[in-house]
Every structure is written in C-alpha cells, then in structure tokens.
Amino acid sequence: MNALLEAREPSARYLEAVEPALVRQFDLVAGVPGGVAQLRELILSLAVRGKLVPQDPSDDPTRLDVVAEQVFRLIQEGKVPRSRASELLENRSNETELPVGWAAVRGSDVFIPRSGNSKLIKGKLFPEPGEGLYAGYSASGQDVWLSSFEYDGTAVILSAVGARCGKAFLARDKWSAIANTHIVWPIEATVSAEYAMLLLNDENFWIRSGGAQPFLKVTETLQRTVLIPPFEEQARIVARVDELMRLCDALEAEGRLEAQQHARLLGVLLGTLTDSSTPEELAANWQRVAAHFDLLLDRPEAVDALEQTILQSAVRGLLVRQDPGDEPASVLLQKIRTERDRLISEGKIKRDKPLSPIADEDAPFDLPQGWEWVRMQGAFDVRDGTHDTPKYVERDGVPLITSRNFEAGRICFEDAKLISQADHELIMRRSRVERYDILYSMIGGNIGNQVLVDTDREFSIKNVALFKYVSRSYTLPLYLNLFLETVTLSTQSQAVGGAQPFVSLSLLRNIPFPLPPVAEQARIVTRVTDLRRLCADLRQRLTASQTTQSYLAEALVDEVA
Numbered sequence: 001m002n003a004l005l006e007a008r009e010p011s012a013r014y015l016e017a018v019e020p021a022l023v024r025q026f027d028l029v030a031g032v033p034g035g036v037a038q039l040r041e042l043i044l045s046l047a048v049r050g051k052l053v054p055q056d057p058s059d060d061p062t063r064l065d066v067v068a069e070q071v072f073r074l075i076q077e078g079k080v081p082r083s084r085a086s087e088l089l090e091n092r093s094n095e096t097e098l099p100v101g102w103a104a105v106r107g108s109d110v111f112i113p114r115s116g117n118s119k120l121i122k123g124k125l126f127p128e129p130g131e132g133l134y135a136g137y138s139a140s141g142q143d144v145w146l147s148s149f150e151y152d153g154t155a156v157i158l159s160a161v162g163a164r165c166g167k168a169f170l171a172r173d174k175w176s177a178i179a180n181t182h183i184v185w186p187i188e189a190t191v192s193a194e195y196a197m198l199l200l201n202d203e204n205f206w207i208r209s210g211g212a213q214p215f216l217k218v219t220e221t222l223q224r225t226v227l228i229p230p231f232e233e234q235a236r237i238v239a240r241v242d243e244l245m246r247l248c249d250a251l252e253a254e255g256r257l258e259a260q261q262h263a264r265l266l267g268v269l270l271g272t273l274t275d276s277s278t279p280e281e282l283a284a285n286w287q288r289v290a291a292h293f294d295l296l297l298d299r300p301e302a303v304d305a306l307e308q309t310i311l312q313s314a315v316r317g318l319l320v321r322q323d324p325g326d327e328p329a330s331v332l333l334q335k336i337r338t339e340r341d342r343l344i345s346e347g348k349i350k351r352d353k354p355l356s357p358i359a360d361e362d363a364p365f366d367l368p369q370g371w372e373w374v375r376m377q378g379a380f381d382v383r384d385g386t387h388d389t390p391k392y393v394e395r396d397g398v399p400l401i402t403s404r405n406f407e408a409g410r411i412c413f414e415d416a417k418l419i420s421q422a423d424h425e426l427i428m429r430r431s432r433v434e435r436y437d438i439l440y441s442m443i444g445g446n447i448g449n450q451v452l453v454d455t456d457r458e459f460s461i462k463n464v465a466l467f468k469y470v471s472r473s474y475t476l477p478l479y480l481n482l483f484l485e486t487v488t489l490s491t492q493s494q495a496v497g498g499a500q501p502f503v504s505l506s507l508l509r510n511i512p513f514p515l516p517p518v519a520e521q522a523r524i525v526t527r528v529t530d531l532r533r534l535c536a537d538l539r540q541r542l543t544a545s546q547t548t549q550s551y552l553a554e555a556l557v558d559e560v561a
Contacts, residue, residue: 036252043244044202047237050099050229052244059230062103062190067110067228070189074112101230107222111196112185156184156196158216170197182218195234198241199226266296270309274316277366282318300539307535311486314524315514317368319531326517329372332474333515336379339470349381358512371516377509379475381468383431384442384505385461390423398424399459403441406449411439411459419460427460436477440465440484443502447495448488452481465508479521482528487511 046052098104156170170193186196199205207217207224229237269289276282289296297303313319343349358373367373376382390400397418399405405412419427433439435456441449443463467484469475491508495501516524 036248040248044198047241048199048202050102053236053240055100059101059232061101061230062228064103067190070187103228104225107224107226110187110191111222113182113218156200158182192234194238266302266305270305273309274312276318279318279321297538300542303535303538310531311482314528315483315486316365317371319527320523322368322370326519328370329515329517333372333374336470336474352377367514371514374513374515376511376513379513379515382509383466385431385464386427390419392417393420400462401459402462403446403449403464406451409451411451424460431461431466438467447492447503450484476521478525
C-alpha cells in the first residue's frame with residue numbers, strides 16, 4: 001500500500017467485525033472441489049462492484065471533472081498521447097446502478113495501456129503461480145529492461161497471451177514494456193495501483209479471443225464501463241481483500257496439510273491390512289479400519305486406495321480362508337503343464353524356452369498353504385499383436401484394436417480403424433482373440449490398461465499383449481483380471497523408451513503369478529466382486545454428498561453476488 005493510502009487508511013482492524021455471509025460460510029465454499037479458487041474470484045468480483053465493504057457518506061466522491069483534469073494534465077506532460085484530447089469523458093452512471101460515491105466511466109479514461117516489446121532482453125517474464133498477489137502473480141523483485149516506452153511509477157503488467165492470459169502483477173519504480181504483455185498505467189490520482197490490481201485481476205473484466213492460445217483484446221476491453229469508488233473506499237477495499245485473500249491462503253494451506261495427514265493415516269491403516277499374514281489377522285485389522293470408516297473414506301481417492309488394498313489382499317490369499325479340502329495348486333500346475341503339452345503337440349501353441357524358476361528370495365511375498373508361484377507364461381499363453389501397420393480400408397473391413405480403443409475396461413469399436421480380411425487372417429495366426437481373453441496395453445501413456453474380452457466379434461490387435469488360457473477351467477479369467485490390476489504400477493515402472501515408453505513381451509511372460517487352487521480362485525473372485533460393489537456404493541454416496549455441498553455453496557455464492 002502506498003504512503004497516501006497508508007495515511008488515509010492506517011489500519012483495517014475495524015473490518016474484523018464485518019462478517020458478511022460470504023465470510024461466515026468460507027469453510028463450506030472452500031470444501032467443494034475448486035472452492036478456494038472460486039472464493040478468490042468471487043472476492044475480486046464483489047470488491048470491484050462495491051459489495052465487499054460498506055460505503056461511507058463522508059468519503060469524497062469520485063468526480064468525473066477531476067478524472068478529466070488528470071487526463072489533460074498528463075497529455076500536457078507528454079505522458080499520454082495527444083490524440084486522447086479529442087476523447088471526452090463519458091458519464092456512464094445510467095448504464096449501471098452505482099454504490100454511493102462511485103462513478104462509472106470508460107476504462108480507457110482511467111487506464112493508459114502500452115503494449116509490450118516483442119524482444120525480451122533479460123529477466124523472468126512472470127514468477128511462478130503462488131508467488132504473488134490475488135491471481136498468483138507478483139513482480140517478485142524482477143527487473144526487466146527493454147528499449148520501448150518507459151515510465152517511472154507504478155504499473156500493472158498483464159500476461160497478454162497463452163495460459164496465463166489476463167494474470168497481472170504490480171511493477172514499481174522503473175519499468176518498461178515486456179515481451180508478450182500489456183502494461184496498464186492507472187491514473188493514480190483517481191485509481192490507486194493497488195485497487196487497479198483488483199479490478200484488472202477480475203476474471204469478468206477482460207475480453208479474450210483465440211482458442212488454445214488466447215490473447216487479450218485490450219482496446220476493446222477498455223471501452224467497457226468500469227466503476228471507480230472514492231479514494232478512501234479503494235483503500236478499505238484493498239485492505240479487506242488482503243484479509244480475505246490471506247484467509248484463502250490459510251484455507252489452502254490447511255487443506256494441503258489435512259490431505260497429507262489423511263493420506264498418511266490412510267496409508268498406515270490400510271498397510272496393516274496388506275501386512276497381515278493370515279485371513280484371521282486381516283479380519284482383526286479390518287475391524288480397526290472399519291471403526292474409522294467415516295473419517296478415512298471421506299473422499300474418492302481414499303475409496304480408490306481401499307479398493308487397491310482389497311485387490312492386494314486378494315492375490316496374497318488374505319481375503320478368504322483356505323480350505324484344506326481344495327486340490328492344491330501344485331496338482332493344478334501339473335494339469336496345466338499336461339494340457340499345454342497337448343496343445344503344443346496339436347500345433348495350437350508354440351513350445352517356449354524354459355522359464356527360470358522363482359527362488360524363495362525372489363518371491364514378492366509369502367504364499368498361503370496350497371498356493372504355488374509360477375511365471376505368467378507357465379500358467380498362461382502370453383502373446384502380443386502385430387507390430388506392423390496394415391493398410392487401412394474404408395469399409396467391409398475387420399477392426400484393428402490398439403490400446404487407444406480401450407475405454408473404461410471395454411473395447412470401443414466405433415473409433416477403430418479397419419483392415420482387410422486377408423491382413424486380419426495373417427495377424428490371427430499370431431494372436432487370435434477369443435471371448436474371456438485379456439488384452440493388456442504395452443506401449444504409450446496407458447501401459448497396464450486392460451480389457452477382459454466380452455464379445456465373440458472378430459478383430460485384430462496391434463501393440464497390445466494377449467493373455468490366453470491353457471484352460472479356463474484351471475485359471476479363471478476374473479482372477480487373472482484382478483491380479484493384473486495389482487501389477488500395473490510395477491509394470492509401468494519397468495517400461496523403457498523415451499517419448500513412447502513400452503514394456504516387452506518377455507517382461508510380461510516372466511511376472512511371478514500367485515496360483516491358488518481353482519476353488520479358492522472362485523471364492524476370491526466372489527468376495528472381491530462383493531467388496532468392489534460396496535466401494536462403488538461408497539463413491540456414489542460421496543459424489544451425492546459433494547454434489548449437495550456444491551449446490552449449497554453455489555446457492556450461497558449466488559446470494560452473496
């Protein structure tokens with residue numbers, strides 16, 4: 001705040017007693033997604049409309065003749081183009097309802113714009129978000145010197161192009177035009193630089209154009225009406241906004257701290273579940289977690305973490321009790337090998353190179369009694385699709401499915417490209433896809449996305465892994481499906497390549513797979529299905545609760561605005 005404002009407004013402590021509905025319900029609005037950002041925008045919007053602090057009839061009102069006098073003085077001093085002498089101040093009070101003592105004028109009557117030079121000599125254009133005032137930008141002591149128009153004083157510098165378009169900061173003392181910016185010089189005898197910051201940071205003030213690369217339409221914007229409060233009220237507004245923005249800062253900091261504490265607590269408690277050594281121990285630990293469900297599962301990401309814990313517990317053999325009467329996985333594994341030999345002899349699958357055994361020290365975790373470790377290729381037939389790009393056809397073709405066609409665990413055929421029947425038959429020799437097979441993304445940004453095939457429709461695949469069964473009677477598709485979900489993060493971490501990362505077929509074939517007895521696979525799938533249904537219900541209730549809270553917050557904002 002400059003010396004003049006400090007003299008007129010030495011303290012804002014009296015404002016602490018002013019508690020409009022907006023402030024009383026800060027926590028409600030801040031609690032909805034994006035709530036604090038919405039509060040910041042609302043504060044600025046209310047500030048420049050005269051609804052944030054009460055008017056004082058003793059303030060000297062803003063007078064148009066004084067504004068005109070200042071403009072003409074600047075013209076005489078050569079600081080404002082002489083062409084403005086022909087422009088007359090317009091009284092626009094009839095366009096809007098004004099608070100007491102305020103004046104409505106054209107923006108160009110109180111702001112003198114300058115465009116930035118196209119060549120940046122040195123210095124940082126804008127500090128990073130979070131370093132400064134209101135919209136997240138401030139001068140931060142940066143000096144940027146260019147050869148264009150200079151003026152000794154306080155200016156508001158606006159990012160003119162791109163994602164930060166319209167964000168502003170104050171530049172004090174000596175400043176000059178900066179590349180890709182607009183510099184707005186407020187006539188400080190009428191509009192303080194601090195109040196100008198509020199007005200120019202109001203999201204509703206600027207007219208923008210362009211799509212992916214928006215830019216400010218400064219000349220057009222400054223033809224709009226702006227409301228100018230008395231100078232004393234500008235000081236009170238600035239002080240009040242400072243207070244409320246600090247409150248927003250505190251809410252953001254509190255939210256971040258609370259989120260960190262919540263994540264830490266959730267991680268510890270859910271970790272006790274996956275660290276359990278028996279189903280009985282898991283059940284006991286589950287009771288401890290369940291006692292705090294209302295505290296822990298109060299946000300969607302917490303439910304996601306719970307669901308992942310359920311899956312991890314399932315494939316560790318902790319989710320259901322073992323039955324000594326089940327045929328052990330060692331016998332099941334021998335049946336799989338016998339069936340694989342039969343398929344190889346019939347020419348339906350190829351004989352693979354011998355797989356290295358899984359040593360005890362290499363096992364990811366201890367298995368329950370009756371389970372066996374086996375490499376994925378030892379329990380399944382893991383293949384991949386073509387790596388070539390067949391010639392596409394416009395019609396009467398066969399869909400060529402890539403991971404781009406995976407959508408929410410299903411295949412989206414509508415966007416798939418088509419190939420000829422001849423190319424399809426060539427690809428099928430390598431990787432024929434059948435119902436209940438699992439497709440697994442191997443390349444790009446969605447490595448680990450998977451689809452359990454639920455159609456008999458013929459299609460080819462490219463750059464995706466294909467998990468086929470030696471026998472679906474021995475390894476249940478839904479059990480493999482949930483296991484693959486648990487290794488996604490590990491698979492992604494082992495991807496190689498630069499802009500287009502990928503995982504190799506060899507890596508997927510060598511993943512250690514915990515093989516339970518068939519009967520236990522079925523019990524695990526049933527239990528997981530039930531628990532995931534509960535997780536879905538939790539998400540739905542959270543969404544409904546957040547929607548209700550959002551409606552309440554919006555209603556409050558509408559009432560205040």
